[in-house]
Amino acid sequence: MGLFSRFTEGLARTREAFREDMNLLLNRSPEVDDDFWDGLEEVLIMSDMGGYSASTIVDRLRGEATRKGYRTADDVMRALNDQIAAEFVEGGQEILGGDPAIVLFVGVNGSGKTTTTGKIAKQAKDDGRSVILGCADTFRAAAIEQLEVWAKRANVEICARERGSDPASVCFETIERGEQIGADLVLIDTAGRLHTSSDLMRELEKVVTVVRKRANLPVHLVLVIDATTGQNGLQQAREFNNALDLDGVIITKLDGTAKGGIAVAVAHYLKLPIVKLGVGEGLEDLKDFDAHEYAAGLVGDFGQ
Amino acid sequence: MFDNLQDQLQEVFDDLRGKGRLTEDDIRVAMRRVRMALLEADVSFKVVKGFVAKASARCMEADVLESLTPAQNVVKVVLDELTSLLGETDAHINLRPNKHPNVIMLVGLQGSGKTTAAAKLAYLLKGEGHHPLLVACDVYRPAAADQLQTLGGEIGVKVYRADGNDPVKIARDGIQHAIDNLCDVAIVDTAGRLHVDEEMMVEAESIKAAVDPDEVLMVVDAMTGQDVVNVVETFSARVDFDGVIMSKMDGDARGGGALSIRESTGKPIKFISSGEKPSSLEVFHPDRMARRILGMGDVVSLIESAVKVQQEEEEAEASERLRRMDLNLNDFLDMNRQIRKMGGVGKLISALPGGDKMMSQGQVDEHALDKMEVIINSMTKAEREKPDIINGARRARIAAGAGVTVTAVNQLLKQYGETRKQVKKMMAAYGDVDAKPGRKGRPKKGGKKGQKAKKGKSRRMGLGGMGGFGGMSMADLKKIQDMME
Numbered sequence: 187m188g189l190f191s192r193f194t195e196g197l198a199r200t201r202e203a204f205r206e207d208m209n210l211l212l213n214r215s216p217e218v219d220d221d222f223w224d225g226l227e228e229v230l231i232m233s234d235m236g237g238y239s240a241s242t243i244v245d246r247l248r249g250e251a252t253r254k255g256y257r258t259a260d261d262v263m264r265a266l267n268d269q270i271a272a273e274f275v276e277g278g279q280e281i282l283g284g285d286p287a288i289v290l291f292v293g294v295n296g297s298g299k300t301t302t303t304g305k306i307a308k309q310a311k312d313d314g315r316s317v318i319l320g321c322a323d324t325f326r327a328a329a330i331e332q333l334e335v336w337a338k339r340a341n342v343e344i345c346a347r348e349r350g351s352d353p354a355s356v357c358f359e360t361i362e363r364g365e366q367i368g369a370d371l372v373l374i375d376t377a378g379r380l381h382t383s384s385d386l387m388r389e390l391e392k393v394v395t396v397v398r399k400r401a402n403l404p405v406h407l408v409l410v411i412d413a414t415t416g417q418n419g420l421q422q423a424r425e426f427n428n429a430l431d432l433d434g435v436i437i438t439k440l441d442g443t444a445k446g447g448i449a450v451a452v453a454h455y456l457k458l459p460i461v462k463l464g465v466g467e468g469l470e471d472l473k474d475f476d477a478h479e480y481a482a483g484l485v486g487d488f489g490q
Numbered sequence: 491m492f493d494n495l496q497d498q499l500q501e502v503f504d505d506l507r508g509k510g511r512l513t514e515d516d517i518r519v520a521m522r523r524v525r526m527a528l529l530e531a532d533v534s535f536k537v538v539k540g541f542v543a544k545a546s547a548r549c550m551e552a553d554v555l556e557s558l559t560p561a562q563n564v565v566k567v568v569l570d571e572l573t574s575l576l577g578e579t580d581a582h583i584n585l586r587p588n589k590h591p592n593v594i595m596l597v598g599l600q601g602s603g604k605t606t607a608a609a610k611l612a613y614l615l616k617g618e619g620h621h622p623l624l625v626a627c628d629v630y631r632p633a634a635a636d637q638l639q640t641l642g643g644e645i646g647v648k649v650y651r652a653d654g655n656d657p658v659k660i661a662r663d664g665i666q667h668a669i670d671n672l673c674d675v676a677i678v679d680t681a682g683r684l685h686v687d688e689e690m691m692v693e694a695e696s697i698k699a700a701v702d703p704d705e706v707l708m709v710v711d712a713m714t715g716q717d718v719v720n721v722v723e724t725f726s727a728r729v730d731f732d733g734v735i736m737s738k739m740d741g742d743a744r745g746g747g748a749l750s751i752r753e754s755t756g757k758p759i760k761f762i763s764s765g766e767k768p769s770s771l772e773v774f775h776p777d778r779m780a781r782r783i784l785g786m787g788d789v790v791s792l793i794e795s796a797v798k799v800q801q802e803e804e805e806a807e808a809s810e811r812l813r814r815m816d817l818n819l820n821d822f823l824d825m826n827r828q829i830r831k832m833g834g835v836g837k838l839i840s841a842l843p844g845g846d847k848m849m850s851q852g853q854v855d856e857h858a859l860d861k862m863e864v865i866i867n868s869m870t871k872a873e874r875e876k877p878d879i880i881n882g883a884r885r886a887r888i889a890a891g892a893g894v895t896v897t898a899v900n901q902l903l904k905q906y907g908e909t910r911k912q913v914k915k916m917m918a919a920y921g922d923v924d925a926k927p928g929r930k931g932r933p934k935k936g937g938k939k940g941q942k943a944k945k946g947k948s949r950r951m952g953l954g955g956m957g958g959f960g961g962m963s964m965a966d967l968k969k970i971q972d973m974m975e
Contacts, residue, residue, distance in 0.1 A: 228535055234715035235528030295738065296601025296711065327640035328633040335632030343715035349640075380741040412601060416532030416715025439600065442684045446718035467600070467630070 188294040218262055223248060226266075226485075232446030233484045236417050243269060263485060268348070270481035273450050278434040278459030281406040282306060284315070286370040288361065288403050291321075292390060292430065293410035294422055295378030297418050298438035300329060302410050302464055303375040304336025305472045310371050311340050318369040320360030321346040321376035321394060322353040325424075333375055339469060343367065351463065353389070354396040361400050372403065381425035392432050408461060413439045413446035423452045432456070438464030497676045512564070517549045520564055524784075531783045533746030534719045543840035546975045548698050554670035569780055575749060576776035580758045583615075584705045584732065590667040590921040591623070591676045593701045597694055597729055598709035599721060600682030603737035603763060607709045608679040609641035611735075615675050616647055623673035627657040627662030627697060638679055646767045648673065657681065659695045665701050678703065685724035693730050706731040707760065710747060712738050718747040719754045733760035736774070746783050783800065819866050819874040819906060826859040861894075865902050868892040877906060916974035 223244055230240035247266055256262050281289060289306075291299045303319065310317045319337050321344065323329035330346045337344035347358040357374055364372045376393065379386035398405050407430050411419050427430055435458050437446050449460060459477040521542050528538045545568050546556070554563045585592045594611065596604045606626070612622040630635035631808060635651040642649035648671065650664040661678050668676040678701055683690035692949045698706065708731040710718065725731060734751055739762040748759050759774045866874060868891030873880050880888070880903065889896045 231535045232716045234532075234717070237526045246805060294713070294741065296603060298601060326637070327644075328637035331633030331636045332631065380738065382740065382742045412711075412713075413716050414711070414715060414716075414721075415713050416743070416747070417530050418532070418713045418741065420717075421742060422713075439684075442599070442686055442717065443720045444715065448715065455620075463771065 192261075213224045216254065218251060219328050220260055222259060222262075226262075229485060230447070233445035234419075235414050235447035235450050235484070236420075239451055259328065264486055267478060267481045270450060270484060271477040272482065273454045274475075274477040275453055275457050275459050276277045279460040280404065281408065281434050281461050282310070282371075284313070286403045288364075288372040288374070288397060288401050288405045290357075290376060290394065290397065290405070290407050291436075292376050292407060292426055292432075293378060294380050294412075295326075297378065297410045297412045298464055299323075299378060299410045300332050300336065300375050301467060302342060302436055302438055302462070302472075304333065305464070305469060306462070307336065307373055308343050308469045309472055310373075311342050315371050316367065316369045317342040317371045317373060318360060318364040318367065319344040320357055320372065320374040321354045321362075322374050324349055324351050324356060325355050326379040329375075329377065343369075354393045357393055357397045358400055360423075361397065365402070370403075373472035381422045381429075387425070387429050391429055407431065408434045408436055409458075410436045410438055411448065411452065412447075413437050414442065414444040415448055416446065419448035420451045420455060423456055423458070427456050427458070432458055434459050434461040436460070436462045436464065437475075440473075442485075446480075447484055449480070450484070459479055512554075514550055517546055517564065521546045521549070524568055527784055528746060528749075531744035531746035531785070532713075532715050532718070532750075533783065534716055534750035534754070534933065536719070537750050540753070541571065541575070541749075569777075569784065572749065572780035572783060573776045575752060576779050577752055578757050579773060579775055580733070581760050581773040583674065583760075586704060589704070591665065591674050592705075593665060593676050593678060593703040594705045594707065594728075595680065595698060595701060595703040596677040596709055596735075597680055597708050597725060597731060598682060599684065600631075602682065602711045603735075604682060604709045605637050605679055606766060607707075607737060607761075607763050607771070608638065608677050608770040609645060609647070610768050611707075612642070612647040612677055613645045614644065614771055615677075620675045621673045622647055622675040622677055623664070623668040625661060625667075625676055625678045625713045626651040627661050627664070627678055628662070633916045634681065641768075650676075657693060658700050659730045661697045662700045673707070676701070685728075691724070698729050705733070707733055708734050708757075709735045709737055709763075711745040712736050712745040712747065712762075713741060714747045719750050722751045722755050726757060731757060732937065733758045735759075735761045735763055735771070737763040742769070744783050744785060745779065748779055750782060761781050761955065814894045816838060819869065819877050823863060823866055823874075825861050829859060836936045837938070849937050862902055862905075863897070864898055865889075865892045865894060877903060 187269060226247075227240050227244045230243060231237055232268050233400060235243075243266070247269065250256075250265060251262055254265075256265065281287060291303050293299050300323070307319055317340070319333060319342055321330045321333045321338075323333070324347065327349070330349060332345050332347065334344055343363070345356065345363050347356050353376065359376060361372060363369075374397070376390060377386075379390065380456070381387065394405075394407065407433050409423055411423065415422070423432070423435065435449065435452055437449050437460060440446055440463050453460065460480070463473040463475055463480075465471045465473055492804070497550050524545065525538055525542045528541065529535065539658065548567050548571065549564050554567060583594065596608050596611075598604045608624055612624055615622045624638055624647055626635035626638040628638075635649075639649045639651060650660075650667045652660045652663060654660065657680065661680075664678065665676055669674075678697065680697060681690070683694060685691065704945060706729055708725055708729075710722065714721070722734075734748075734757055736745060736748055736759055739745065751757060759776075759779070761771050762774050762779075764770050764772065810852065865888060868888045869880070869884075873884060873888075885896050885903075889899045892899070
């Protein structure tokens with residue numbers, strides 16, 4: 187089974203774009219020369235990995251290539267894939283892996299929290315789990331209605347209150363109701379907020395404290411990041427992590443041409459596992475994360 | 491590593507400043523940092539490359555290299571180039587007075603903030619005396635029309651929505667609805683779509699063809715990374731938008747995408763959207779954006795530094811005195827110290843919209859406050875607390891102590907008097923501030939920031955420029971304090 191055969195068209199497109207870039211690169215220089223290294227840095231920067239990370243990786247790889255005597259671009263790319271894949275951290279299986287849990291989805295506005303929550307509910311329900319949704323986004327207009335539609339699609343119960351009510355109390359009720367119906371997976375969608383808004387971050391801290399106090403199941407916090415996000419993504423992750431002590435990250439919107447390179451920085455600096463990938467708006471457009479596949483998606487694939 | 495870019499650039503330029511004369515190598519070192527700063531600000535790689543080449547060439551020219559202040563000139567060249575690349579301030583919406591209704595169409599990726607922007611635009615137009623209609627054409631995202639309807643209800647703008655899953659028909663019916671209900675502007679909110687989704691891009695083209703918009707605006711998230719070029723180029727080719735609204739500007743993303751958009755499509759950034767309040771749609775200022783991209787201070791960072799200052803007790807006291815409208819010369823000293831902590835008068839002014847222009851035109855005396863401080867330091871405690879007791883003999887003594895003329899002392903006291911008057915007037919205008927100090931709710935901070943900054947500007951202008959300097963900084967500082975409560 188090839189590396190990419192499991193990917194849907196969404197991720198394949200990402201890889202395709204990269205492959206083209208890299209092919210161009212290689213046609214330009216069959217040997218590993220300066221142009222190759224410059225081009226590699228460019229490709230890494232274009233993936234949103236960041237200027238510093240890109241040049242650090244290239245410098246390190248350059249040293250390694252000399253040391254280990256890589257002859258072809260292929261050798262270098264393989265080493266690069268290993269290097270990038272090594273940046274990602276293991277773990278996170280306990281979050282959505284089947285153990286009873288309460289999971290809260292947090293993130294900036296428009297990152298895809300509600301859609302992701304809905305897709306995960308559907309997937310878990312199909313896996314035979316007992317799921318309940320909680321809508322703690324009591325701020326955005328129609329957020330409740332949006333999640334209700336997802337609950338219907340996934341055929342799971344939803345706990346919501348009217349707009350403007352206290353999100354912490356919605357969480358409280360959701361957990362209570364979850365216990366009544368014997369749910370083993372409680373998924374809570376929170377309102378999008380910019381990490382720079384200290385009021386809203388404090389509000390979220392309160393919500394999380396309430397959930398942690400009330401919960402009899404393990405509580406996990408997952409940050410949802412849009413793959414098109416640039417270097418600010420790291421800052422977001424940092425602030426959310428500082429405030430809430432995150433357990434994992436989900437990268438969404440990988441069905442576009444954005445490569446999601448910011449995930450590398452987030453994994454590297456915050457040591458957070460990536461638990462799922464969002465690759466579209468359909469019910470099924472949720473993929474498991476694999477470090478080597480993700481790394482390959484970032485830098486292209488020449489082995490095939 | 492990803493820390494403050496301003497410090498980083500400062501470091502380079504501090505190194506340069508130590509040198510009397512710059513070499514081409516110095517410029518190269520500086521430009522490498524500029525390149526990194528731009529990349530970290532999410533400016534597209536190709537745009538950065540071109541920009542750095544251009545700016546380097548400009549810096550290598552004799553008038554920069556051989557000037558007395560080469561480092562400052564390098565900074566200026568970089569800023570000027572960035573500002574000019576970002577284009578003009580162009581918040582003009584193409585509305586034709588004799589067409590009913592005018593149609594504005596919004597497009598963009600999922601989650602970029604189109605629906606929020608649509609409501610803000612409607613609010614803006616309503617404020618200008620128009621009768622807008624919001625048309626909800628997103629039939630894909632669950633409850634998208636509900637969201638628009640709620641927002642419309644909040645700002646008192648009609649919303650057209652319809653069942654069915656044909657957005658082209660809904661758009662067309664929406665326009666007819668606008669005609670029937672005597673709305674003069676129809677704002678068509680479309681579904682978020684990926685630029686590579688062929689079906690959805692065809693749909694966007696069809697909607698455009700059906701409603702014949704006078705203005706197509708693309709909403710772009712300020713946090714977008716390198717991919718922004720792919721996105722806007724495709725949207726530009728398919729729906730040929732007229733301008734851009736940059737959303738989520740209340741975050742701390744540097745928004746380098748603005749430069750990439752401008753460079754790759756030539757389309758202007760017309761508005762910036764910061765916050766969820768309907769009023770938080772602002773005119774785009776290229777000079778402020780350039781500074782933000784380079785990380786060289788803007789209102790947001792100014793407020794951040796003000797927050798730090800505010801934590802200190804002495805300032806809490808000062809603001810207490812301000813609130814009581816009891817202003818003495820010690821407050822002058824406090825203000826001066828606070829302003830210095832925020833990076834000096836220069837930074838304060840240049841962080842405000844249009845301020846850097848004033849700075850470069852030499853309208854601002856950066857040392858005005860320092861001179862004042864010297865004079866106040868020559869006064870006794872009693873004189874500082876009760877300036878009214880300062881008579882002719884005291885003035886002569888103070889002048890001698892400070893090494894200035896009596897006229898300078900008189901001027902200071904006159905300024906103090908004016909400031910006190912202004913503060914009183916302002917306190918009256920801000921009357922509601924006293925009523926609710928320390929109130930904490932859920933107001934969106936970001937929106938407030940932008941708004942107040944604007945207000946501050948107009949107020950300052952109203953004071954007759956830089957003459958009443960003490961009064962001006964006082965007003966701005968008070969404003970910042972209000973914001974922090």
